[in-house]
Amino acid sequence: MIKPRPLKNGDTVGIVAPSSPTRNLDSIEKSVKVLEEQGFKVEVGDSCRDRYGHLSGSDEVRARDINKMFWDKSIQGIFCIRGGYGTPRILDMLDYDNIRKNPKIFLGYSDITAIHIALNQICNLVTFHGPMTVSDMIDDFDSFSKESYLKAITSTEPLGNLSNPSGVEIKSLNPGTAQGKIVGGNLSLIASTMGTPFEINTKGKILLIEDIGEYTYAIDRMLTQLKLAGKFEDCNGIILGDFRDCEPEHKDYGLSLMQVFKDIIVPANKPTIYNVMAGHCNPKLTIPLGVEAQVNGDNCSVAIIENALNK
Numbered sequence: 358m359i360k361p362r363p364l365k366n367g368d369t370v371g372i373v374a375p376s377s378p379t380r381n382l383d384s385i386e387k388s389v390k391v392l393e394e395q396g397f398k399v400e401v402g403d404s405c406r407d408r409y410g411h412l413s414g415s416d417e418v419r420a421r422d423i424n425k426m427f428w429d430k431s432i433q434g435i436f437c438i439r440g441g442y443g444t445p446r447i448l449d450m451l452d453y454d455n456i457r458k459n460p461k462i463f464l465g466y467s468d469i470t471a472i473h474i475a476l477n478q479i480c481n482l483v484t485f486h487g488p489m490t491v492s493d494m495i496d497d498f499d500s501f502s503k504e505s506y507l508k509a510i511t512s513t514e515p516l517g518n519l520s521n522p523s524g525v526e527i528k529s530l531n532p533g534t535a536q537g538k539i540v541g542g543n544l545s546l547i548a549s550t551m552g553t554p555f556e557i558n559t560k561g562k563i564l565l566i567e568d569i570g571e572y573t574y575a576i577d578r579m580l581t582q583l584k585l586a587g588k589f590e591d592c593n594g595i596i597l598g599d600f601r602d603c604e605p606e607h608k609d610y611g612l613s614l615m616q617v618f619k620d621i622i623v624p625a626n627k628p629t630i631y632n633v634m635a636g637h638c639n640p641k642l643t644i645p646l647g648v649e650a651q652v653n654g655d656n657c658s659v660a661i662i663e664n665a666l667n668k
Contacts, residue, residue: 358538358647359482361434361460363511363666366396368433371426372490374404374413376468377441379491382406388438388490391498395507400432412443419443420450423472427456434510438491440467444546448472448555453479462510462666464643465489466636467569470542475555477540477647483665485509486542486565486635487643501640509643513668516661519642521634530618532654533628535594536662539650541565543636548579551586559592563650563659567598567636572606573614580621589625594652596659597622598635628654 364370370392372385379385385406389399402422407414414422426435448471457480463472464485476482487506488494494503501522509516521527540562541547547566550556568576583589597618605611612620622629630652635642645665652659 359457359460359480360665360667361462361483363513364397364434364462365511367398369398369400369431370434370436371400371402371429371432372405372436372438373402373422373426374438375419375423375447375472376413376443377411377439378408378413379405379438384491384495385438387495391494392490400426402426405438416446416450420447424452424455427452427459427461432461434462434464437465437469437489439489440465440469440492442468444468444471445549448475451475456480456482464510467543468546470546471550471555473542473646474540474547474550474557478555478558483645483647485643486646488641493639493641499640505641506643509645509665513664513666515664516645518658518660519633519644521632522640525634526632527630527657528632529629529654529657530597530631531623531627531629534655535563535628535652536649537561537563537593538648539563539565539596539644539646542567542646544568544576544579545571548582551582557588559588562592563594563596563652564588564592565596565598565635565644567600568603569601569637571603573603573612573617574606576600576603576614577612577617577621580617584621584625589622589627592627594627595622595629596633596635596652597629597631598633599638601637628652630654630657630659633659
């Protein structure tokens with residue numbers, strides 16, 4: 358894998374909006390301010406202040422922003438401001454040769470998952486599943502999330518054990534141990550790659566999955582799609598992150614989220630942990646994608662055993 362260099366005080370970070378638009382443009386200025394307070398200079402992409410219906414600018418504007426930020430030698434990191442929807446529309450418009458030649462920290466989650474998969478697989482670039490400026494940083498950026506994020510984007514050593522906040526227990530769904538490179542992110546976006554040139558490859562990998570606001574029948578449908586495509590059979594282990602507001606549509610007879618996991622994931626017999634604070638939750642962990650990790654379903658732990666950044 359190609360590893361970007363760590364960010365340091367005084368580096369320039371580009372902020373982009375590859376998905377949905379920001380409802381309040383004041384949040385862009387707040388994003389700039391909070392990143393400057395962290396010691397970075399900031400370049401604001403055109404997409405951050407643009408809008409095209411439910412998208413943050415046209416496909417051309419959003420793709421150009423990402424391509425430009427990777428091309429620009431004065432920019433050392435690229436942060437997404439929010440998720441929503443839009444990244445699948447620009448996957449075939451990104452300049453992957455240019456991105457491969459100019460590796461930089463790329464940070465986001467949720468809808469940004471589609472870009473993570475593409476950069477991991479096409480460019481062999483390590484990326485970062487972590488907080489976004491408008492969604493997470495500008496109002497109440499808790500100390501746990503901030504510490505995890507800053508360590509991930511600055512440390513040239515393996516991150517080691519990823520621990521939840523105190524009082525939030527990581528649990529086991531399937532016992533055993535597994536090792537492989539972490540891939541994945543948001544389940545809805547992972548499912549949307551199926552049957553496309555950007556379909557996720559889980560062979561020998563540790564698969565990270567999280568989601569938000571989906572009825573459990575929809576989680577069932579998407580997990581079943583991955584199961585039938587052999588994604589659970591191919592992977593070495595599974596990390597289930599946060600599944601906020603994923604409840605049965607019908608409280609009296611709908612399947613619970615845990616029952617769906619037991620029906621679809623448990624039979625794969627892959628070491629699996631759940632309740633990992635990754636995804637649409639606060640606090641949240643920042644997790645590098647594309648590096649070696651170990652999952653232990655016996656002692657309910659996950660460890661990043663490979664450095665994500667160039668030394």
